[in-house]
Amino acid sequence: MPHFLRHYEQFADRIYIYDNGSTDSTLDIIRRCPIAQVKHYETGNKIREDVYLVIKNHCWKKSTADYVIIADIDEFVYHPNIIDYLKEHQQTDVFEPAFYHMVTNHIPQPHETLMKFEKGFLSKTNKMNVFKPQIEQINYGAGCHKARPTTTNILYCTELKTLHYKFLTPKHMIDKYKKYKPRVHGINLLHGWNYHYLWSEQKIIDCFTEAKNKASDVFSRQWPKYL
Numbered sequence: 222m223p224h225f226l227r228h229y230e231q232f233a234d235r236i237y238i239y240d241n242g243s244t245d246s247t248l249d250i251i252r253r254c255p256i257a258q259v260k261h262y263e264t265g266n267k268i269r270e271d272v273y274l275v276i277k278n279h280c281w282k283k284s285t286a287d288y289v290i291i292a293d294i295d296e297f298v299y300h301p302n303i304i305d306y307l308k309e310h311q312q313t314d315v316f317e318p319a320f321y322h323m324v325t326n327h328i329p330q331p332h333e334t335l336m337k338f339e340k341g342f343l344s345k346t347n348k349m350n351v352f353k354p355q356i357e358q359i360n361y362g363a364g365c366h367k368a369r370p371t372t373t374n375i376l377y378c379t380e381l382k383t384l385h386y387k388f389l390t391p392k393h394m395i396d397k398y399k400k401y402k403p404r405v406h407g408i409n410l411l412h413g414w415n416y417h418y419l420w421s422e423q424k425i426i427d428c429f430t431e432a433k434n435k436a437s438d439v440f441s442r443q444w445p446k447y448l
Contacts, residue, residue, distance in 0.1 A: 222247055222250045222251065222294060223250055223331040224297075224329060224331070224333075224335045224386075225294050225295075225297070226250070226251070226254045226257055228297050228299075228335070229290070230254060230255075230256055230257075232303050232304055233256065233290070234256065234286065235256055235257075235258065235286075236254065236256055236257040236258070237257075237258050237259075237260055237280065238251055238257060238258070238259050238260070238294075239260050239261075239262055239276055239280070240259050240260070240261050240262075241261075241262055241263065241264055242261075242263065242266060260280075262276065264406070266404060267404050267405070267406040268401060268404045268405050268406055268409060268415055268418075269406045269408065269409065270363050270364070270408075270409050270412070270414040270415060271408055271409075274361055274362075274363065274365075277291050277359075277361050277365060278358070278359060278360065278361050281354050281359075282354065283354075284354040285354075286354060287307070287311075287353070288307055288316075288351055288352065288353055288354075289351075289352060289353075289354050290350055290351050291348075291350045291359075291361075291365065292350055292383075295385060295386045295387060296348075296350070296383055296384070296385050296386075297335065297383070297384045297385075297386070298318060298350060298351060298381065298382070298383050298384075299336070299381070299382045299383070299384050300380060300381045300382070303381070306380065306381060307351075310376060312374070313374055313375070313376045314352060314353050314355075314356055314370070314372040314374040314375065315349050315351070315352040315353070315356065315359075315368075315370050315372060315374065315375040315376070316349070316350075316351040316352065316375075316376050316378060316381055317347050317348070317349045317375060317376065317377045317378070318347065318348075318350065318351065318378055318379075318381040318382050318383045319343060319347060319377075319378065319379040319381070319382050319383070320343070320344040320346065320347040320348055320366075320382075320383045320385060321341040321342065321343055321344065321382055321383065321384050321385060321439050322341055322342055322344055322385050322387050322388060322432060323338060323340065323341040323384050323385060323386045323387065323388065323436075323439070324340050324341055324342070324388040324429075324432050324433050324436040325338040325340065325386075325388065325389055325390070326390055326433075327389075327390070328389055328390060328393055329386075329389070335384075335386060336440075338386075339438050339439055339440050340433075340436040340437065340438065340439070341384065341385075341436050341437075341439040342432065342435040342436050342437065344385070346366040346367075347366070347377070347383070348365050348366055348368075348383060349368040349370060349375065350365065350383060351381070352370065356370055356371055356372050357371040358370065358371045363412065363414050364414070382439070384439070387432075388429055388432045388433070388436075390429075391425060391426045391429045394425050394428075394429060395422050395425050395426075398417070398418050398420060398425060401415075401418045402418045402419060405418050405419070
């Protein structure tokens with residue numbers, strides 16, 4: 222959470238965090254950010270992808286901002302000069318940044334800069350997570366990797382990146398999945414959502430190892446403008 226807030230307050234006017242009954246220091250951290258606001262929702266301590274989708278598909282609709290960003294707490298939309306980049310492409314309604322899964326063997330401390338952990342790999346799926354709120358619908362599917370916005374003015378771009386800090390040591394992943402496993406709601410399992418939280422420890426370790434082997438320097442590599 223400290224990394225998320227510090228990153229987005231560099232260029233956002235407001236940050237809205239949707240909290241589902243946090244019991245740690247999350248709310249205290251958010252209160253210390255002058256542009257952040259908490260909105261609460263309740264799912265009975267269960268992970269409900271269907272509820273997430275309602276929030277992500279509608280929470281932005283009254284916004285008067287030039288652009289909104291829909292992101293999970295471990296997702297960082299990045300460009301070294303993001304405001305200038307958006308101004309240069311102000312005719313674009315929806316951006317689909319290249320989506321990278323980031324990999325590190327070190328748990329970042331609150332005072333550290335996440336951007337120094339540069340290793341990652343390009344995902345097979347992206348997210349249309351930066352868009353003008355004037356569009357009528359974004360129509361996300363589960364996980365938000367698929368969308369059907371009510372506009373054809375969409376730009377896939379590699380200059381703008383989404384950095385997904387998912388692979389933060391095998392132990393972190395194992396501990397996280399153990400914590401989330403009993404919270405996965407039956408409706409998720411019925412639709413095949415969040416199935417990865419049911420993985421064995423060995424499968425998590427194997428997944429991390431595969432990710433580490435695929436990872437390279439995300440920032441220095443010269444990607445083509447369009448893939």
